Amino acid sequence: MALTDKKIIITRALEQTSEAREIFRKNGAEVFDLPSLVIGPPDDWEPLDGALKEITTFDWIIFSSANGVRNVDERMKEIGLSLSEISENIQIAAVGRKTASLLEDMDVKVSFVPPSFVADSLVEYFPQNQKGLKLFIPRVQTGGRSILSDSFKLKGAEVTEVAAYESSCPKDIPQKTIDALNSGQIDIIAFTSSKTVKNTVSLFTKHFGENWLKLIQKIQLVSIGPQTTISCKNLIRKPDKEASPHDLEGLLQACLELNFN
Numbered sequence: 001m002a003l004t005d006k007k008i009i010i011t012r013a014l015e016q017t018s019e020a021r022e023i024f025r026k027n028g029a030e031v032f033d034l035p036s037l038v039i040g041p042p043d044d045w046e047p048l049d050g051a052l053k054e055i056t057t058f059d060w061i062i063f064s065s066a067n068g069v070r071n072v073d074e075r076m077k078e079i080g081l082s083l084s085e086i087s088e089n090i091q092i093a094a095v096g097r098k099t100a101s102l103l104e105d106m107d108v109k110v111s112f113v114p115p116s117f118v119a120d121s122l123v124e125y126f127p128q129n130q131k132g133l134k135l136f137i138p139r140v141q142t143g144g145r146s147i148l149s150d151s152f153k154l155k156g157a158e159v160t161e162v163a164a165y166e167s168s169c170p171k172d173i174p175q176k177t178i179d180a181l182n183s184g185q186i187d188i189i190a191f192t193s194s195k196t197v198k199n200t201v202s203l204f205t206k207h208f209g210e211n212w213l214k215l216i217q218k219i220q221l222v223s224i225g226p227q228t229t230i231s232c233k234n235l236i237r238k239p240d241k242e243a244s245p246h247d248l249e250g251l252l253q254a255c256l257e258l259n260f261n
Contacts (some may be wrong), residue, residue, distance in 0.1 A: 011196035042163035131156030138164035164227035
């Protein structure tokens, strides 16, 4: 297997590490955990709850993450509704295969998934004229991009965008991962979002001091997509590879294509 004996750090939300770990282990890699996001509730549920009470007035719901799906569905159940029922009358769009897959597992009818798993692609290929459409966009409270909302508003849509969850930085790095970094064992760090880049830099600074950049200079960096690549360039350096498609399978493929000679 191409990643046999390779040691890799995958920066993920604490709740999402097992899936990534399994994919990479099947290809021979030894995976070191570095949870770089903690997913929790927004500071205030009221804006989301208010939007959900008006849910039947929307033409589309646009999900950009699985976290948004889970929290919206849970809050809907509290008022006697479900995403599965709603999708019979309201069209659902999902940015990315994983988000679409979760919706389908919940028996939600997904009307549109863009060809490239990024927000820009959803805007570019949206299957309907947006003028006059009522769109509901649940999103992360802080740190996300506003491209969906901004682009649809420019095209004449009425957009309701509310926080469905928040993602924050964990306090610590697992000791096993710290030891592997200190002893120069790590071959690859794979970043799964812009926020994981920012939080990883914050964690590295906290645990290794200002010398952290030197510590990882020989480690190959892989980014899951364009925005993550930009964050890598701004905060660390240009990644050695960018995933295509922009999901975990694409991330694996990018790692398989790295040159270790």
